[in-house]
Amino acid sequence: MWSMSLAHGQNAALDRELAAVAHDPALPLASLSVLALRAGQVDYSYQTGLRQLDRPATGVGPDTLYRIASISKMVTAMGVMKLIEQHKLDLDTDVSQYLGYPLRNPGFPEREITLRMLLSHTSSLRDGAGYYWAGEQPIRAELTRGTPSMWSSMAAPGQFFTYANLNWGVIGTVMEQVTGERFDLLMQRLLLQPMGIHGGYFPPSFSDAELDRLATLYRKRSTDTEVWDSQGPWIAQVDDYRSGRPLSALPASYQPGQNATLFSPTGGLRISAQGLGQLMQMLLQHGQYQGRTILQPDSIRLMFSQQWLFDGRNGDTEQGQYGSWGLGSQRFGRLANGRDRLVEDATFHAVGHLGEAYGLLSTFAVDLERGNGMIVLIGGLGRDPALHPGQYSALTRSEERILTALYRHITRPPRPEPGR
Template sequence: MSVSAIQGFSNRTTGRALMPDDPVRIASVSKLFVALAVMRLVESEQLNLDADVNDYLDWNLRNPAFPDDPITLTQLLSHQSGLRDGINYALPMDALLEQELRDPKAWDSQHRSGENFAYANLNFPVIAAIMEAATGKRFDQIMQGEVFKPLKLNACFNWINCRDTEIEHAVTLYRPNGDVARDDLRGKREACEVVPTSDGSCDLSRYQLGKTGSIFSPQGGLRISAVDLAKVGQMFLRDDGEFLSRESISKMTDPQWVYDGGNGDSEDGYFCAYGMGVHVLALGNRHKRCKDNAFGDNMTYWGHSGEAYSLKSGLWMQPLLGKGTAFFRTEVPENDPAGHCIYFCE
């Protein structure tokens, strides 16, 4: 692993220079990490990718347009569940997904689950709730036990469970005009490190496992450094079966959906193949409308990108070459010429 370029400040006010092991809110790359935890729970037989998720939940997850159709983790992880970002997915601690998802705006009323792709952040609070219901543990604790500790990552969701060292080194996100967008910590923890209740309370004893799933921001709230991001890329490329079996890595990276011109929203050719929490770029024999040859070499890459709070990020691996890249940029304007978030997504 080598660091090819780094410049700027982790915080302008303190003047602290940016370092490769400084943690940053990495946005939608978080989804890949959630998928890793799901696969670990599958391997320990606590979850089944193709079971009706109502087997785990004590509430009913169904598309109101297709109330008899089961929804699976495979469909949720690959954005084929029918959920849409038509409602707020950053729900307060006292919100209940069961109630929120009764809103028809949260669903695709035209397609059954498994029939159509549409990238939606809302899938991931639902996945987090399923993980909690299956294990009896909070999402943040699951991530620590299943992913961060085994891979020796100094990472956390929404700063909770991060060490004081990570708080001291937190990267502040700025808008292009210099305004603070997020995480101006300057060595001090936030008063509330999760999404609070609707009345502003931050009492985690009020949190109900398997009911909300959103307070740790599973769709994009991972704080991790570029160095630790690269470690995960190396794990994928080694594929040695130590952290996850080769079969599990293959299930994640093999496309569960491939764009054929009419089976989903490619967002102008950006999404053309997607695995389980893994975006696949430049798949061979892809549709002519695809514009996902991000690296210009027509080789297939696995990974994920992120964009939020004027940050763009990515973790991408090329398995044949055994190489990859992990990066983030801050203060990125919305009309950045680099285009989509390979170089949006939360």
């Protein structure tokens, strides 16, 4: 399935372009793994760099697992759609009914909050009070104490888009409540295991082989400051398990439905470019993968359909990064100024998600109509990306160069013949 179909010379040219980006002295990358699909099939794969930078034998491959940050949200949303198909969840039901206690914005106590709002970042939840709580404290205590920084005081649920990681802590907890299953194990059962995808949301449960394939994420920045040193050493940020297996922070008394933030439905999925390619193929095959039905076609259409569109005043676009949203998915290239696009060609539209955390930058973008898609996993940055902003988007310049190269060589639709 992973054989390449391009002529060798064309592949070599793209290899050189990507190598130039990854090893650019101005902004070097710790590692890079990309995959591109054309007409529904894997057409190109490229990797460079090391999983652990002090171990020369740990070269990155298409099966190297990365903590993919917020692309995890889109994968979590696939699990939600599966539970909707099973009639265990409904998009427009008050989630208080699932949680077993009222979830209300203190400023708008009469307004229900639904899964549709949580999945489209219009719930009025905010990240100001945090979105991860360790230990045995149930998330209920945090969600019901009325902390002002946890809620919008200006917009009622359903009225305003603000990207908030906390939405996914609530979503994961709801998923646990209606199934009685731990979030990480539930996602294995619903999605990852049926597709033969390695990795998951909880590294302490990984096999030794999976941990060996896991990439450490790096920056040339200390883990507790914002100070970059481009001339200094690479510093491991997360998933550095060279000294032993990861320890579980899960309380022995944990019961599903208490606090799914422990598994980071918002950003904690470890998966490879190859695994993301399998998910992309499933979407392009209308929910089918190797003869199994993973999702119904209607679920896929609904998940990527527009739930929110910026009208100039109904949301925070974060400097143009967000223009349109589905259910756990971003819709790229919808803003008039183009800052939410991915490639230099402003006519390219796609759906998917971006990720950024601990030095990682990630992209999952698919044109569902034409069957073309791009997956990019960057394992760390050697210099402050703010010094190298994108020229035509809200991305970094490295991301622009990688995505536009993939688009030009692999995923760009064929030009119409003269006279047509």
